[in-house]
Amino acid sequence: MFPWDTLADVTALARSHPDGIVDLSVGTPVDPVAPVIRDALAAASAAPGYPTTAGTPALREAAVKALARRYGITGLSENAVLPVIGTKELIAWLPTLMGLGPADTVVVPELAYPTYEVGALLAETMVERADSLLQLGPQQPALIYLNSPSNPTGKVLGVDHLRKVVQWARERGALVASDECYLGLGWDAAPVSVLHPDVCDGDHTGLLAVHSLSKTSSLAGYRAGFVAGDPAVVAELLAVRKHAGMMVPTPVQGAMVAALDDDAHEKVQRERYAHRRDALLPALRSAGFTVDHSEAGLYLWATRDEPCRDTVAWLAQRGMLVAPGEFYGPRGTRHVRVALTATDERIAAAVQRLADPAR
Secondary structure: OOHHHHHHHHHHHHHOOOOOOEEOOOOOOOOOOOHHHHHHHHHOOOOOOOOOOOOOHHHHHHHHHHHHHHHOOOOOOHHHEEEEOOHHHHHHHHHHHOOOOOOOEEEEOOOOOHHHHHHHHHOOOEEEEOOOHHHHOOOOOOEEEEEOOOOOOOOOOOHHHHHHHHHHHHHHOOEEEEEOOOOOOEOOOOOOOOOOHHHHOOOOOOEEEEEEOOOOOOOHHHOOEEEEEOHHHHHHHHHHHHHHOOOOOHHHHHHHHHHHHOOHHHHHHHHHHHHHHHHHHHHHHHOOOEEEOOOEOOEEEEEOOOOHHHHHHHHHOOOEEOEEHHHHOHHHOOOEEEEOOOOHHHHHHHHHHHHOOOO
């Protein structure tokens, strides 16, 4: 069963609040798509032919330039970029696209986006949850997932940690796939890409960085993402994806170019999330919650030091819906994930309800 389907009862409870539900359970953008992106989508809409699986030259160039300009990633060639139909699609199918199977191991974080594990299970690989290389011992995994800033915890992995993972993986011939969906949303820490020269010394061998425009540009509805890194791995993925028909629609590719070329709308969106975080974080703490990590990204990792479903129910009684931490792994059973992706008005309502628990 899809985890969120188990929230039907508490969702109904939260919806029954006289002032309506404040849905903080899923990281779904609610803010308008920037006009520059919508105009580009419309301009590219006269596209009767099939899209290019590899992406247009303009899209690949825009991705390379944006990664350099926004995140300091250098030495990336345009043939090392591949658009994907939203990064969830790539994550779900990456082990299969790589030809992994029962003899292979995929490593996922101890607290992780569920699709990492689901993708591994679809390929019938073994799955290992580990945050430390010491936990893996002499194993030789085929694929290691990183996620910094983390979903759900908002934790940021430092340069030294990332360097050690890259070196360890290369010694064992493992591919590192770094999910960097929230890279542009650092608050109390500065996230760094696995492709940054401080991490990999400019060598992208065996490395993939997975990037999404869903959060930074509010394009979740467009299914607009891309993967970049090792040109040989990208070429292999491209060859398989051509056969599988995994193509990003041409108008969406045009919209992605506009989104990647324009930093102004990205900064506006970041400021929106910063404003909501500045309101919600102290409100949770004042209501007796402890907020762990959460130094970046779109979520607050909060606990009342009780079973997570009890916390979910307590908040639902006050018209607020959040995600139980158990969705993300066994270590999450006493936390909840609180999203910042609600309108300013709904965030204000949540702050008010937390200040007066009787509401």
